[in-house]
Amino acid sequence: MSGAAAVSPVVAGQDQTASDAAAEESAADAPAGDAPSADEAAPPAPSQEADGASERVSEIAAAIDLLDEKRDFFKSGARAGKPKQKAIEEIVGFDINDDEIDAALALRETGI
Incomplete structure (x- = not known):
């Protein structure tokens, strides 16, 4: 039972990498009109x-x-x-x- 509750460091690291990648993708997918361009x-x-x-x-x-x-x-x-x-x-x-x-x-x- 205690083995099921513990998360291995490798799995936690993979989850963190996956959430970082998701955050980068969502930032890249943001509409260009939301942020001012360098000219503006x-x-x-x-x-x-x-x-x-x-x-x-x-x-x-x-x-x-x-x-x-x-x-x-x-x-x-x-x-x-x-x-x-x-x-x-x-x-x-x-x-x-x-x-x-x-x-x-x-x-x-x-x-x-």
Whole structure:
């Protein structure tokens, strides 16, 4: 009776190998659509991000040209002489921040 309950190491090893093989087969049989491909998982290239940022800054710089100097620019404080964020956002149609405004002003100064 005790001989029937004991499992020999060879049989246990064969069972483990069989279950490992089954796991590998089921992973290989998984539909390809479940896991992202290498193209989908890769973040955008730095040049794509830079081009997108440059386009935004260019749009902001162009919008600055359309602002009313008397009502759309700060008169005092840390941002005196710089355009107001909300006025630019109304023109470009997207949210912007002070860093983008500063970059747009720098772009305008370079004349690019």
